[in-house]
Structure formats: C-alpha cells, structure tokens
Amino acid sequence: MSDTDERAALAERAARAGARVAADAFRTDVPVETKGEDDVVTEADRAAQRTVIEVIRESFPNDAVVGEEADVSKRVPADGPAWIVDPIDGTHNYVRGMRTWGTAVAAVVDAEPVAAATVCPALGDVYTADADGAYRNGEPIRVSDVTEPRQAAVNPTLWWDHSTRDEYANACAAIVERFADMRRLGAAQVALPTVAAGGLEGVVSNLRANPWDSVAGVFMIRQAGGRVTDLDGDRWRHDATGLVASNGHLHDQMVAAARAIGSR
Structure with a gap:
C-alpha cells in the first residue's frame, strides 16, 4: 500500500470512529455551549475529535493535526503532512436532532489534500476520496451533467x-x-x-x-x-x-x- 493509499484508508477509519462517538450522543440530552456569537459546541464534538486524533496518532504520531475544537492547531502547515478534522460539521443541525451532519477528515501534504472522508451516520452515507476518484458508500460518484x-x-x-x-x-x-x-x-x-x-x-x-x-x-x-x-x-x-x-x-x-x- 502506498503512503497515499494508507492515508486514504486512515481518513475513512478515523472519520468512522469519530462519527460513532457523535452518533452515540445524537438526540440525547447532551449539553450545548456557545462559542462566539452564533456558534455552538457540545461535549460530543470534543469527544469525537479526541477519538479521530487517537486513531490518526496510532499510525502517524508525528503528523500535524488541524481541528475545529480546542487544543489543536487552527492553521494548515505549508510543508509536510497534516490532518484536518471537523468532528461534527453541522452542529446546529445536530443539537436540533436534524440528521444533516457529519464527521470530516482530510489528509494533506504540503497543504494540498490527498485523501478525505466524511461520515454522515444519521443519513447512512459515507463519502470518501482518494487519488483515483470519489465515492459514496464505496460506489464511484460524479458531479451532475446539468448545463442549464x-x-x-x-x-x-x-x-x-x-x-x-x-x-x-x-x-x-x-x-x-x-x-x-x-x-x-x-x-x-x-x-x-x-x-x-x-x-x-x-x-x-x-x-x-x-x-x-x-x-x-x-x-x-x-x-x-x-x-x-x-x-x-x-x-x-x-x-x-x-x-x-x-x-x-x-x-x-x-x-x-x-x-x-x-x-x-
């Protein structure tokens, strides 16, 4: 397996692990906090991010991690490998009990993405992308052909x-x-x-x-x-x-x- 293939597989594995943590707390009485004027965060966000990072660290302990929640970098490094994590994208939907949210993980090298995964457990969809294409639930996907x-x-x-x-x-x-x-x-x-x-x-x-x-x-x-x-x-x-x-x-x-x- 090439390094890029390994990163693609790990992005999906880490996103799935974080999404399971978030899904376990979905539609429960998880406390909601505010950060800034219009943004919200829950302990599920933090726990999911911790889980994603733990999975990444098992294989790439020295790679930089960029993430939404506290205690990780907020800047994508210009050089070298890094991981970009959103533990729950769509937290406003999540706390309202709406299904449209997901856990996203991207692998980048020299600030350019080489692999990605977004797991949407409440929707039953897993989106991934690697060097060869993009996929939903393992099947290749393409953009629409609408021209009008x-x-x-x-x-x-x-x-x-x-x-x-x-x-x-x-x-x-x-x-x-x-x-x-x-x-x-x-x-x-x-x-x-x-x-x-x-x-x-x-x-x-x-x-x-x-x-x-x-x-x-x-x-x-x-x-x-x-x-x-x-x-x-x-x-x-x-x-x-x-x-x-x-x-x-x-x-x-x-x-x-x-x-x-x-x-x-």
Missing part, C-alpha cells in the same frame, strides 16, 4: 454573522435570480460531497472558509470531476477568500453569484 442554470440547485454555505446578515439575504437573492432553486443544508461538509455526488450543482460563499469546514469536501468535488475556485475564479486553496464549487458546467454563473453577495 434553470435546472440547477445551489447551496449558500458558511455563516454570515449578525453584523453582515444582509450578505446572507444577498446570497439567497443571487442564487434564486440565477438558478432553479436554493438548498441550505446547514453543513458545508455535507453540502460539498452532495455536489460531488450530483445532488447539487453548486455551493457558493463570499467568505473565507475554515479548513475543517471545506478541505475534505473540496477534494471530493475535484475527484468527482467538478471545479472549485475563489471569488476571482482562481484555484481554491485553504486560505482563499470565497468558496465557489460547481459541477464545472455552471462555474462562471456560480462565481457571478458569489461575487454579487457583497456588492448589493
């Missing part, structure tokens, strides 16, 4: 805080004016794999994404034949401003929608 904007569904992703809530309204308007419909899943690391599997034509935001909210799903879309850029249409990186992901056919229209969010 009036047939496309688009997800506005990430979260606009209350001081910029007008941009959230702008995002909704920019999408419904250009495309057939809008879906907001409330979990970027579920929405992005959904684009990879053809369930959505795009995901757009004018914001800078945290790496744990984005890197795994971005890699899946690329491995499924899609395209992901920043607001300027340049290849997206973990430190880019804006996140525009599409099936490739409608990318210019997606970029236009994302740019319109902050310009109305």
